[in-house]
Amino acid sequence: MExxxxxxxxxxxPGGRVIMKSCSTRKPHVVSRYVxxxxxxxxxxxxxxxxxxxxxxxxxxxxxxxxxxxxxxxxERMEWDFGQVKRGEKLNYEFKFTNKGQGVLVLQGVHAxxxxxxVEMEKxxxxxxxxxxxxxxxxxxxxxxxxxxxxxxxxxxxxxxPDRTLTLRGIVVAEFEIDPPLVDFGDVYAREGxxxxxxxxxxxxxGFAIERVRYNQDYLDVGYAKDGxxxxxxxxxxxxxxxxxxxxxxxxxxxxxxxxxLPIPVRGNVRGNLELxxxxxxxxxxxxxxxxxxxxxxxxxxxxxxxxxxAELNINGSKFGEAEKLVEVKMLPHEKGRQLISVNLVxxxxxxxxxxxxxxxxxxxxxQKQLTIDFYAFFR
Numbered sequence: 001m002e003x004x005x006x007x008x009x010x011x012x013x014p015g016g017r018v019i020m021k022s023c024s025t026r027k028p029h030v031v032s033r034y035v036x037x038x039x040x041x042x043x044x045x046x047x048x049x050x051x052x053x054x055x056x057x058x059x060x061x062x063x064x065x066x067x068x069x070x071x072x073x074x075x076e077r078m079e080w081d082f083g084q085v086k087r088g089e090k091l092n093y094e095f096k097f098t099n100k101g102q103g104v105l106v107l108q109g110v111h112a113x114x115x116x117x118x119v120e121m122e123k124x125x126x127x128x129x130x131x132x133x134x135x136x137x138x139x140x141x142x143x144x145x146x147x148x149x150x151x152x153x154x155x156x157x158x159x160x161x162p163d164r165t166l167t168l169r170g171i172v173v174a175e176f177e178i179d180p181p182l183v184d185f186g187d188v189y190a191r192e193g194x195x196x197x198x199x200x201x202x203x204x205x206x207g208f209a210i211e212r213v214r215y216n217q218d219y220l221d222v223g224y225a226k227d228g229x230x231x232x233x234x235x236x237x238x239x240x241x242x243x244x245x246x247x248x249x250x251x252x253x254x255x256x257x258x259x260x261x262l263p264i265p266v267r268g269n270v271r272g273n274l275e276l277x278x279x280x281x282x283x284x285x286x287x288x289x290x291x292x293x294x295x296x297x298x299x300x301x302x303x304x305x306x307x308x309x310x311a312e313l314n315i316n317g318s319k320f321g322e323a324e325k326l327v328e329v330k331m332l333p334h335e336k337g338r339q340l341i342s343v344n345l346v347x348x349x350x351x352x353x354x355x356x357x358x359x360x361x362x363x364x365x366x367x368q369k370q371l372t373i374d375f376y377a378f379f380r
Contacts, residue, residue: 070157071105071127073164074098082139082170088259091139095166098132105131106157113151116140117168121154137168142259144172175256176208177201178264183250185237185268189301190367193239198264200252201230208254215250218242220266222250235266240367243272272368273301283345283355283377291346295332296373298339300365306331306339307362315379316353329359347379354378 076096085091099105105127110119120136127133137152152166179199188194202208210231213222221236235250245268252262281294298306311327313320320326328344343359355377362370 069103070101070159071099071103071129072101072158073105073107073154073156074100075164075166078164079167079169082168084171084173085141086258087141087145087172087174088256088262089141091141091168091170092136093139093168094134094136096132096134099127099129101158102129104128104157107133107135108155108157108162110135110155111153116143117150117152119152135166137166139168139170141170141172142263145174147171173203175203175206175259176262177203178262181264183235183264183266185266187269187271188237189271190240190243191273191301193241194237194268196235196237198233198235199227199230200233200262206256208256211253211255213250213252214261215266216248219246219248220250224252233264237268237270241270243270243368245269273365274304274363274368274371275299276371276373279373281343281373281375283375285378285380286345286347287380288347291344292377293342293344294375295343296341298341298361298371300337300339302365305364307364309359309361311357311359313355313357315349315351315355320349323357327357327359341373343373343375345375345377349379352379 074097078095080093080095082091082093107121107123107125107127109123110121112119116139118138118140120138122133125133135152135154139150141148148168148170150168152168154164154166156162156164177200179201180196183196183198185194185196200208200210208231209226210224213224213233215222219238219241221238223234223236225232233250233252248266249263250266252264254260254262256262275298277297277299281296283292283294286292309329311323311329313323313326326346326349328346330342330344332340332342341359341361345355345357355375357375357377359373359375360370361373
């Protein structure tokens with residue numbers, strides 16, 4: 001016996017609706033089951049697809065609404081070229097902007113690519129649609145030569161493009177030739193001192209003249225004189241200057257309009273009669289109640305004595321009041337002109353964490369009355 005089983009045809013109209021047409025057909029009952037499953041599945045797929053499409057459209061509408069709720073910054077120009085300028089000139093420019101959006105615009109901050117660039121703006125001020133303002137930018141050319149480009153990042157409350165980059169460009173030319181442009185004494189023993197010579201030659205006939213020189217008198221002694229069409233500076237590193245690496249600048253005060261204080265960097269490493277090797281100690285991890293030993297070699301050019309020693313200790317950044325219970329310093333005999341300093345560190349502080357300490361050595365050397373040895377460890 002055959003049954004009249006309804007079968008279905010499906011289609012989707014232009015509006016996205018599923019249309020199902022039925023007709024009577026003599027089909028076995030088992031066949032009708034597959035037809036019904038197919039029709040139902042097609043309907044579900046179509047319905048799911050349309051829901052996803054609708055959700056995507058809704059997200060776009062919401063996103064567009066959010067964008068309209070904020071402002072949109074628009075600059076008259078985002079780059080400015082100063083052209084050719086003299087080294088030392090202080091340049092200024094104003095970047096003008098307008099809120100071209102449909103909501104409120106807020107300038108949230110700025111970031112300059114280097115300290116040579118200063119920026120002024122009204123941070124946090126609200127600009128209504130159509131309102132505008134300026135971002136004032138200053139650029140100091142003192143430390144530059146040749147082509148330069150500096151960026152300024154402006155941060156706003158815009159949704160899709162909150163950061164905009166403004167650019168300053170120019171070509172910095174020098175009024176003087178400086179040889180050498182950097183005074184580097186290198187390694188110098190304090191008791192010996194050192195002398196370097198610098199020449200300054202104007203690149204144009206400007207009647208350049210030095211009025212005076214400013215410098216750190218603890219390290220340097222500077223003289224100057226005119227020699228034909230150039231000026232000669234004699235830069236002396238003083239004897240018995242403080243030991244260690246130093247980095248300074250001397251300033252040549254002159255009659256230039258663009259660079260009235262010409263900076264010349266100076267550096268060097270002053271070595272004393274006493275030298276430690278290594279300059280700091282790493283003990284690594286130390287288990288509770290365990291101890292670790294490290295040593296430092298103290299080399300001397302002349303006879304000296306260590307008068308006393310003491311230690312300071314910090315655990316996890318906090319000072320430990322009884323450092324002498326954890327740190328033991330011993331002076332051991334060694335070869336002529338050298339002394340071995342033994343440092344023992346024991347973990348019996350009753351607490352774990354990062355350790356940073358210092359050992360201070362008092363000496364009879366007139367220039368290095370105190371030496372410092374840093375040390376690091378971790379108490380488990």
